[in-house]
Amino acid sequence: MQVEKYLNDISKNQGTVHLTLIDPASQSPDEAAEIAFAAANGGSDAIMVGGSIEAGGALLDQTLIKIREKTSIPTILFPANAGGVSAYSDAIFFMSLLNSRDINYITTNQAMGAPLVYKFGIESISMAYLIIEPGGTVGWVGDAKLIPKNKPEIAVSYSLAGKYLGMHYTYLEAGSGADEPASPEMIKAVKKVLGDNKLIVGGGIRDPETARVCVKAGADMIVTGTVVEETSDVAAKIEEIVSAIKNE
Numbered sequence: 001m002q003v004e005k006y007l008n009d010i011s012k013n014q015g016t017v018h019l020t021l022i023d024p025a026s027q028s029p030d031e032a033a034e035i036a037f038a039a040a041n042g043g044s045d046a047i048m049v050g051g052s053i054e055a056g057g058a059l060l061d062q063t064l065i066k067i068r069e070k071t072s073i074p075t076i077l078f079p080a081n082a083g084g085v086s087a088y089s090d091a092i093f094f095m096s097l098l099n100s101r102d103i104n105y106i107t108t109n110q111a112m113g114a115p116l117v118y119k120f121g122i123e124s125i126s127m128a129y130l131i132i133e134p135g136g137t138v139g140w141v142g143d144a145k146l147i148p149k150n151k152p153e154i155a156v157s158y159s160l161a162g163k164y165l166g167m168h169y170t171y172l173e174a175g176s177g178a179d180e181p182a183s184p185e186m187i188k189a190v191k192k193v194l195g196d197n198k199l200i201v202g203g204g205i206r207d208p209e210t211a212r213v214c215v216k217a218g219a220d221m222i223v224t225g226t227v228v229e230e231t232s233d234v235a236a237k238i239e240e241i242v243s244a245i246k247n248e
């Protein structure tokens with residue numbers, strides 16, 4: 001399956017894409033598969049798999065294997081480093097943390113991971129990954145020079161740089177578990193310059209209203225992670241969020 005085309009088609013036909021993020025370190029592979037199954041039933045379009053800490057090796061492989069046994073929606077790797085590349089995924093967000101101070105997160109992990117992506121034949125989806133305040137664990141691990149939440153023009157500059165470098169997707173990340181996602185002003189300003197390039201927004205989205213505000217401002221895709229880990233009825237929670245963002 002061409003995952004990028006699949007996502008772009010959903011964006012075009014349904015207005016918005018919903019992505020569920022599963023951290024392999026947060027539960028067993030069987031539990032991850034249960035969550036993915038429920039998320040797909042709730043209307044989520046794809047499962048992102050990754051985490052900033054201990055999210056590689058056998059645990060990552062097993063998590064993907066189990067998820068794929070239980071669901072038919074695509075899996076997309078969301079790697080914290082080259083160790084986050086697995087053969088058992090449909091695609092990978094091949095991202096560069098453009099506002100990192102550390103070259104490892106701008107090009108080195110990409111160079112170390114690229115031969116594995118090639119060898120495994122995973123589809124690569126190019127992405128400019130931008131971390132804004134507060135940034136959370138991923139901001140710390142990625143040594144990001146956090147984009148101030150009230151400075152949309154800085155996010156716009158980085159987004160344009162990513163677009164001109166040829167990246168198809170741009171991800172505005174506030175950090176997992178953030179108190180709030182990127183502001184509507186920032187999302188609007190970034191989407192305006194991105195044009196047809198896809199804008200993903202994540203970090204701190206845990207209710208339908210917050211998701212809807214991001215979409216109204218211009219987000220093409222919404223990521224939710226923590227809320228899925230914290231809910232007992234995953235399908236109902238995802239359905240609530242999905243119905244707030246599709247065909248808005």
Ligand SMILES: CC(C)=CCC/C(C)=C/CC/C(C)=C/CC/C(C)=C/COP(=O)(O)OP(=O)(O)O
Nearest residue numbers: 023050051052080095097109113137141142176
């Ligand atoms: C393309 C390749 C091979 C690597 C890219 C390497 C880059 C650019 C990493 C960016 C910095 C980083 C640490 C990203 C992690 C992304 C991620 C998986 C975040 C979500 O993790 P959660 O598990 O939700 O958050 P916590 O870790 O806070 O729990």
Ligand SMILES: O=P(O)(O)OC[C@@H](O)CO
Nearest residue numbers: 176177202203204225226
């Ligand atoms: O865990 P949450 O806050 O949903 O964030 C998801 C994602 O943006 C983290 O990379």
Ligand SMILES: [Mg+2]
Nearest residue numbers: 023026051052
């Ligand atoms: Mg985590």
